[in-house]
Amino acid sequence: MNQTLIIVGAGHAGGRAALTLREEGYSGRLILIGDEAHLPYERPPLSKGVLQGSTDLAECSLCDSARLAALGIEHIAGNPASRLDPQHHRLQLADGQWLTYAGLLLATGGRARRLPQEQANVFYLRTHDEALALRNELKPGARLVVVGGGFIGLEVAATARGLGCEVTVLEAGPRLAARALPPMISEALLALHRQQGVDVHLNVALECVHADAVQLVDGQRVPCDLVAVGIGMQPNIELAAAGGLEVGQGIRVDACLRTSAPDIYAAGDVCEFRLGGVYQRQETWRNAEAQGRHAALNLLGKELPFERVPGFWSDQFDWGLHSVGAMTARSVSRALPDGGLLLFCLDTNARLQGAFGWAPGNRAARDIKLCERLITASIALDVASLADADTSLKHLLRG
Template sequence: MSAPLIIVGAGHAGGRAALTLREEGYDGRLILIGDEPHAPYERPPLSKALLQGSQDLAGCSLCDSARLAELDIEHIAGNAVSRLVPQHQQLQLADGGWLDYAGVLLATGGRARRLPQAQANVLYLRTHDEALALRAQLRPGTRLVIVGGGFIGLEVAATARGLGCAVTVLEAGPRLAGRVLPAVISAALLDLHREQGVDVRLNVTVESIQADAVHLVDGQTLPCDLVVVGIGMQPNIELAAAAGLDVGQGIRVDAHLRTSAANIYAAGDVCEFRLGGLYQRQETWRNAEAQGRHAALNLLGRALPFDAVPGFWSDHYDWGLQTVGVMTPKVVSRALPHGGLLLCYLDTDGYLQGACGWAPGNSVAKDIKLCERLIIAHVPLPSVGLADPAISLKHWLRG
């Protein structure tokens, strides 16, 4: 019997890869190994619909256990991989068992960054079970302090306000989501959350967290019932590093998502790939979906370069944020209906490289889709015309 293909990590990227392998006709032995007890699921609903109680695990799952069994995908749950030995094409499970492999996909994802000290009233949000634990405590009148003004913290803030909680957000930087958003969008996000009753405090540092209060270094004390920490994700690179694979801030791969070891690929949040000549990771739904599918094709010997356009979205109350591509120094601002805004990023030759949109509901989605088409089409755009909302973006696609 030939050795199986093994996917280490049963999250979104790993689950999508497993499903793609079967869709593409791979009928050999296929093993999906995950730390969590659940079948693969998507993470965006954790801070929104699942946290609100309007969706359950089944609603955000890529597939259930019955579907995995139907596809003859062996799902090893709650028994993590403890060791990877590329020289012998073997891996060891936490229970001591060994498995040979013909090829491996590392989709080990990451875990929530933790505060140095453990406190009883501090929660994190990365997994389904953590979302359920948090949901159980979000009751009307709960005084919630969120440490971190990134997307996880802000989406939790929006959900908690909708559930009647009193919410304070603490951000160490000068603006919200400052690493990934332009200043004008950060400012709009700040205004919206404050309009919705969130007490957002910028340029603040936490000194300590007690059972009933958060103490800041400037001497302020914030009474609270619960603290949620959203200070980023720690990629799970330890298995790859111990096996001698090339790692940086993630597991480094080439243009085909291959690691530095033969027959081993990486995908999803843990994957560090080159974009614009620089190594980076993309912690997004879009990236997990695209890389999981792409890595599966290359495990089958396709040797396809990964060149998907990056992007993400985030919903806050009744407003939506969407991005596509990459930001460049040259930016053109385009007004959208009802106070929305589209920022278009051009290179020095006038070709669109990226876009960031902010508008009510999901209305910006059509503009972002058109921008993605313009990026792929490699159409030169005039700055003056691009800034004029009276000229449809479709105009340049037709041209």
């Protein structure tokens, strides 16, 4: 193959796909189109190292401009894709020029969901520039209200407390990160944040934002200097939808990450794929990395089904949360040293479907890697052995 391949979206998934194409020997024209001015970078450091001021953009980037040039990857920034014409295999840019492709990858990601009311003291955290803007406001003693008790909001809260801010978290639901976490882990997360001085309010709804406070629907007024909003991501499906591709909550793909147009693939946060028979999106580092690589291979004609077990991690103060697989109704827990825990999610045949690890630092990571192997092995497990901290997971894997 020696025809033009185009990647729309120069974030983590798109950047990884471009690098993989060259690693796999593709030598044709390769164009990477990004909305941001920056080179492809990873997003997890934005709410931690970048916000703390301990990590710069270069440390988050997948590659530098010299490497991109050496690989012959054409990076188009500030001239986003505006129209897709799958029938004629072409793409129009904002300046009006048309590009013809032999294969196309849509890794358009998403944007932060915004409050209906715009206010000067309201900040979001999806891009590097947004992280820098928020970082400039996180001074010791600053009163920060975080709207949203999901991972982004909680990581911002933890970082802000470390910088000496007074932090209040407002969560509309009955517990933290309820869509992604089982109740036991949500409770542990809540306890840690309250121990660290974060004022967490559950079951509250925001009425409006003022210059010096947020007003809640129940009449409460929470004084603040600034507001950080973490209420989810809006997937960028507009280009695909206008081009006639099948979309749902994301750009829908088959088992090989191919869209409803045979020469167009999707990957990363915007990609809606079947997992356990149900369409879903995965907004994680792990998914962007894996799907970016996988889509690149299939653009080269490999026809490989995407079967990676989902997973994520989150750093909260000096604790680490690690997860793999899926939540189920049946679970069993195991106590870890230093107050940590493992939570195993089982199906009706006692086969592991998912696991969550909560422990200081990175201590649960190794156990979660073993859990991923147990999920893949799909073997019936002894529930008592899972709960017993003296029974190694390696022993269960052997047995």
